[in-house]
Amino acid sequence: MTDQEKKTIREVYLSLPVSPEDLDSLKLGDAVYLNGLVFTGREGVYSRIFEKNIEPPIDIRELGGATFHCSPAISETSPGVYNVPSVTATASFRFAKYMPEFLKRYGIRIVIGKGGMALDIYKQAFRPNGTIYLTTVGYGLGAIYGRGILGVKDVIWKEELGFAQAMWILEVENFGPFLVECDAQGESLFEKANAEINTKFLKLYEGLPQLALKRLGEVCNPDTEVF
Amino acid sequence: MIKSETILKTARELNIKAAIEGPKDVRQKVANMEKEETHHLSKYVLGKILENYDAAIKDRRPMCADTGLPRYYAKVGNHASIEGGMVTLEKLLRQATAETTASIPLRPNRVHPFSRKDYNNNVGIHAPTVDYSFEPDADWLDITVVHKGGLFGGDYRMLFPADGIPGLKRFYLDSLAEYFRRGMSCQPAVIGVGVGGTKDVCVRLSKEAACLRVVGDRNPDPEIAKLEEELIELGNQSGFGPMGFPGNSAVLDVHIEVAYAHTGGMPVGIQHFCYAQRRMSARISSNDKVEYREDPMWFTPYYRRDTIE
Ligand code: SF4
Numbered sequence: 001m002t003d004q005e006k007k008t009i010r011e012v013y014l015s016l017p018v019s020p021e022d023l024d025s026l027k028l029g030d031a032v033y034l035n036g037l038v039f040t041g042r043e044g045v046y047s048r049i050f051e052k053n054i055e056p057p058i059d060i061r062e063l064g065g066a067t068f069h070c071s072p073a074i075s076e077t078s079p080g081v082y083n084v085p086s087v088t089a090t091a092s093f094r095f096a097k098y099m100p101e102f103l104k105r106y107g108i109r110i111v112i113g114k115g116g117m118a119l120d121i122y123k124q125a126f127r128p129n130g131t132i133y134l135t136t137v138g139y140g141l142g143a144i145y146g147r148g149i150l151g152v153k154d155v156i157w158k159e160e161l162g163f164a165q166a167m168w169i170l171e172v173e174n175f176g177p178f179l180v181e182c183d184a185q186g187e188s189l190f191e192k193a194n195a196e197i198n199t200k201f202l203k204l205y206e207g208l209p210q211l212a213l214k215r216l217g218e219v220c221n222p223d224t225e226v227f
Numbered sequence: 228m229i230k231s232e233t234i235l236k237t238a239r240e241l242n243i244k245a246a247i248e249g250p251k252d253v254r255q256k257v258a259n260m261e262k263e264e265t266h267h268l269s270k271y272v273l274g275k276i277l278e279n280y281d282a283a284i285k286d287r288r289p290m291c292a293d294t295g296l297p298r299y300y301a302k303v304g305n306h307a308s309i310e311g312g313m314v315t316l317e318k319l320l321r322q323a324t325a326e327t328t329a330s331i332p333l334r335p336n337r338v339h340p341f342s343r344k345d346y347n348n349n350v351g352i353h354a355p356t357v358d359y360s361f362e363p364d365a366d367w368l369d370i371t372v373v374h375k376g377g378l379f380g381g382d383y384r385m386l387f388p389a390d391g392i393p394g395l396k397r398f399y400l401d402s403l404a405e406y407f408r409r410g411m412s413c414q415p416a417v418i419g420v421g422v423g424g425t426k427d428v429c430v431r432l433s434k435e436a437a438c439l440r441v442v443g444d445r446n447p448d449p450e451i452a453k454l455e456e457e458l459i460e461l462g463n464q465s466g467f468g469p470m471g472f473p474g475n476s477a478v479l480d481v482h483i484e485v486a487y488a489h490t491g492g493m494p495v496g497i498q499h500f501c502y503a504q505r506r507m508s509a510r511i512s513s514n515d516k517v518e519y520r521e522d523p524m525w526f527t528p529y530y531r532r533d534t535i536e
Contacts, residue, residue: 007267029268044343073292075332083332086283088292091378091411115409115470137275138469139413140291140376140503143283144275162345163335177275179268190409193268196473200466201404208397212387222404 013174017064018109023132026180028189032134033176037153037169038066038112042090044165046098048157056156056167061107063169069095069113071164072149073142082152084170086142089114092133093227100125114139116181116190118227127186134178135189148175198223229368231310231319233515238323239330240519241372242297245505246289246331250521252442253417253479253504254280260415260476269474273415276469276502291503294333295376297324297349298356300439300525304365307513317357320370324348324355336377358431360530371508371523373438380412380499383430388493392454395422395495399458402497403465407477410470413501414477417442418462421496424486433496436482438506439525446483447531455481469502484526487533 009031014022016036026032039060048054072087092113099117102108103125111126112134126133136145149170156167181189202223254277261273283290299320303309309316325348328335335347337354349355362369382402386394399420406412419437421429445452458481468474479502488494508523 009267009271031271070292071334073289073294073332073334075329085286085288085332086290086292090293115411135470137272138279138502139410140293140501141275141279142292142503143286143288143290144279146288146292147282147286162338162343163347164338164345165343190471193472194408197466197471200464201400204400204461204465205397208393208400209390211384211390211394211397213385215384222401225408226405 011177016066020130023109023130023184026132026183028180028183028187028192030180031177032180033148033174034066034110034178035173035175036066037064038068038172038175039063040068040070040072040168040170042069042071042095042165044157044161045167046095046102048160050098050101058154058156065107065109067108067111069111072168072170074152074163074168082155084146084149084152086146087149088140088142088145089136091115093117096121103129103131110134112136112178116188118225119186119188119191122182122186122188126182127184130184132180132184133182135181137177137179145175148172194225229307229309229511229513230515231315233511233517234309234316234368234370235319235323237509237511237517238299238320238370238372239327241370241507241509242323242327242333243331244519245372245374245507246294246327246333247283247287248507249280249290249503249505250441250507252521253502256442256479257415257502264468264474264476266468266472266474268470268472269468269476272469272472273476289331289333290505291376292334293376294336294349295374295505296336296354296356297333297372297374298358300358300360300371300373300435300523302360302362302369302525304367305361305363306366307368308366309368320357321350321355325350333374360525362527363529366513368511369508369524370511371439371506371525374505375438376413376501376503380406380416380501382497383426384495385426386493386495387491390493395420396458396461398495399497400461400465402499403462403467403477406499407465407467408471412499413503414467414469414499415479415502416477416499417479417504418458418481419498419500420458420481420483422483422485422493423488424494426494428486429494430496432484432486433498435525436484437498437500439523440482441522442480444482451483451485455483458483
């Protein structure tokens with residue numbers, strides 16, 4: 001067994017809002033659990049803020065700087081009372097274009113989501129702003145993450161965007177695990193994984209023919225990402 | 228006569244069982260992979276996936292909050308008689324989706340593609356989808372519920388006889404390269420491959436192959452079974468583990484289904500079905516008895532027939 005294979009995962013518990021020292025201490029691949037408030041946002045929220053120029057009706061800078069690309073499985077058991085048994089992230093790369101302004105304007109320190117973003121966004125927007133990216137695990141650990149949610153503190157734009165797209169402000173306790181994908185230096189765990197896998201993966205193509213009919217835009221090699 | 232009340236109750240129960248428990252064949256395969264995985268990150272993720280299955284069952288929560296796109300597969304015995312007929316059956320299935328979306332709860336995922344209007348109940352135009360097949364000499368109704376994630380891991384290509392199996396392998400590897408990086412397919416996944424027919428048929432077959440066969444099941448055609456095994460091996464040698472971390476555990480199984488194709492073509496559809504493999508089946512007999520089971524038994528010899536009868 002190599003050293004790499006013997007490594008175990010370090011678990012870290014953080015209270016929100018986090019300090020810069022908290023974030024500096026995190027290493028790629030650490031498993032983080034969060035305590036405090038986390039607010040959600042995806043297509044609907046970003047398009048209202050950035051395309052329709054509508055500010056949220058509450059000051060989201062006050063929420064502690066941790067945002068989550070997701071929508072929970074949620075039901076309204078009676079008016080204003082919600083049940084959140086399960087929550088799963090949605091793929092973050094789609095929201096990369098909003099990140100530079102979003103992180104800066106709202107003082108975001110932690111972005112949680114599925115699968116991370118491209119390295120240049122980390123270097124250009126995350127690192128200068130002192131922001132890290134945490135990826136959910138799996139990614140469908142809905143039940144485990146559901147256990148970490150104490151309740152819904154507030155919900156913004158529920159009527160306008162529907163349950164799946166609304167901004168949910170969640171109270172969380174030992175909410176995790178999330179793996180450090182982008183650390184305070186703007187390095188990426190997934191980039192390193194890709195680099196390690198590519199050598200082995202490309203060998204499997206040896207001897208396989210190019211296909212007869214090409215597809216327009218088919219210009220990348222199998223060692224590049226498609227987003 | 229199969230009573231409408233029984234259909235509604237069964238469809239509700241199937242949605243609940245699928246969303247929370249999922250089938251044991253998948254859970255067991257993930258457990259085996261976890262034991263054998265040596266890379267620390269991949270092993271950690273597999274361990275958490277197993278914990279999550281247990282948490283969902285213990286707390287009665289959905290295993291994944293992304294409901295995917297809930298749908299049904301109904302296999303109708305040739306002599307089955309359904310109270311109210313097929314239109315009633317469809318209404319009951321739609322009703323069960325709406326009711327369990329609120330009661331489990333499931334995330335209301337289904338929106339109008341342009342206006343993005345959401346009725347918050349996973350019902351809408353062509354939602355939930357109901358697919359049908361028929362079975363001779365039977366008077367029962369089989370219902371299978373599938374909740375499959377909907378965004379990544381599906382692809383289609385027109386290949387040609389000259390591309391052959393090596394071409395198919397290249398396309399398969401391309402689909403891993405596209406969707407296993409960062410774990411976009413939420414692997415370990417079952418990979419369904421549909422070959423032949425028309426574009427829509429091979430895509431439909433790839434979806435059915437991914438969603439409606441149990442892990443470990445081989446195609447009865449020995450040549451196809453051999454190719455299934457080769458593709459499993461290729462996938463698990465790819466270097467990808469769960470979440471796209473280095474590892475050897477990304478492919479739970481490969482299921483291939485074929486349809487007779489145009490003499491000049493070999494269209495191929497590929498579907499990845501994540502480890503949150505929410506499927507569950509039941510048979511309702513003509514005397515209203517309900518038997519739940521985990522094997523959809525969708526691909527019967529009759530369904531795969533190549534003769535007139
Ligand atoms: S692909 Fe499967 S496990 Fe992943 S988020 Fe979607 S439904 Fe959940």
